[in-house]
Amino acid sequence: MKTVVVSNRKGGSAKTTTAVNLATELAKKHSVLLIDFDTQGHASIGVGCEPSELRGAHSIFLGQNLSESFIPTVHKNLTLAPALEFFDVYEYADLRGVLKNRFKREHIADFFDYCIIDTPPTFDAMLKNSLEVADAVVIPFVPHHLGVVAVNQMFRAILQSANSFNQKIAEIGILPVMFNPHINEHKESLKKVETLFGSSKLFTPIGVDIKLSKMFEFGSPIVLNEKRSKGMKDYKLFTTELLKRLS
Numbered sequence: 001m002k003t004v005v006v007s008n009r010k011g012g013s014a015k016t017t018t019a020v021n022l023a024t025e026l027a028k029k030h031s032v033l034l035i036d037f038d039t040q041g042h043a044s045i046g047v048g049c050e051p052s053e054l055r056g057a058h059s060i061f062l063g064q065n066l067s068e069s070f071i072p073t074v075h076k077n078l079t080l081a082p083a084l085e086f087f088d089v090y091e092y093a094d095l096r097g098v099l100k101n102r103f104k105r106e107h108i109a110d111f112f113d114y115c116i117i118d119t120p121p122t123f124d125a126m127l128k129n130s131l132e133v134a135d136a137v138v139i140p141f142v143p144h145h146l147g148v149v150a151v152n153q154m155f156r157a158i159l160q161s162a163n164s165f166n167q168k169i170a171e172i173g174i175l176p177v178m179f180n181p182h183i184n185e186h187k188e189s190l191k192k193v194e195t196l197f198g199s200s201k202l203f204t205p206i207g208v209d210i211k212l213s214k215m216f217e218f219g220s221p222i223v224l225n226e227k228r229s230k231g232m233k234d235y236k237l238f239t240t241e242l243l244k245r246l247s
């Protein structure tokens with residue numbers, strides 16, 4: 001099983017949109033687990049479900065198994081570990097290594113080809129637990145100055161996490177989102193990221209497509225029901241590029 005963490009501490013940078021589209025695109029051919037680690041529960045909504053008040057992915061921090069939270073989605077090969085809506089991470093002390101431990105004890109890797117984790121826009125136990133199991137981290141970012149700053153901060157968080165646990169550094173990819181080639185700041189920010197991290201780290205950008213917002217209303221990603229949309233094509237290409245990097 002390959003685990004892909006979609007992360008950026010900056011809010012509203014299309015983490016959930018990316019996680020949901022990637023998971024459903026992969027589920028066309030593979031068995032996929034989507035972990036909604038953001039208590040907002042937007043990834044759960046994106047695949048036609050709801051965040052749970054009783055049992056969700058965050059329940060692992062309360063001593064439950066991850067697999068106890070699994071529910072099927074409208075997509076055949078896509079299983080969801082929904083968000084636990086009112087989980088307050090700050091009520092708990094040291095929560096490191098919990099997800100890694102669950103993966104191992106519950107043999108999660110035997111059941112899925114891919115695991116996609118949507119994380120909250122904070123540097124907390126959910127992000128740290130996710131980084132500990134990541135084969136790859138995708139950082140979606142909106143190409144403007146603070147977007148570039150946020151990518152830099154995510155890189156440092158990933159390196160810090162790998163160093164403090166003596167772990168291999170995950171494959172890191174940067175995905176420009178909501179990109180408009182006619183806006184100078186977008187082009188300049190892309191160049192900056194290329195200079196800072198190298199062009200090999202960059203995926204082909206995702207353009208602006210309002211249908212990507214609409215998909216949450218319908219509980220089904222654009223990749224399945226909007227045959228001719230730009231967003232669909234962009235996320236398809238992104239998935240292909242990511243699979244190449246993971247192989």
Ligand SMILES: Nc1ncnc2c1ncn2[C@@H]1O[C@H](COP(=O)(O)OP(=O)(O)OP(=O)(O)O)[C@@H](O)[C@H]1O
Binds near residue numbers: 121177208210231
């Ligand atoms: N390519 C796009 N074109 C147009 N709108 C987009 C695109 N990508 C994302 N959006 C919209 O931007 C908003 C933020 O996206 P999303 O919720 O995926 O970000 P996020 O990083 O998960 O946010 P949060 O930090 O709150 O978890 C949403 O309303 C989403 O529908």
Ligand SMILES: [Mg+2]
Binds near residue numbers: 015016
């Ligand atoms: Mg989100």
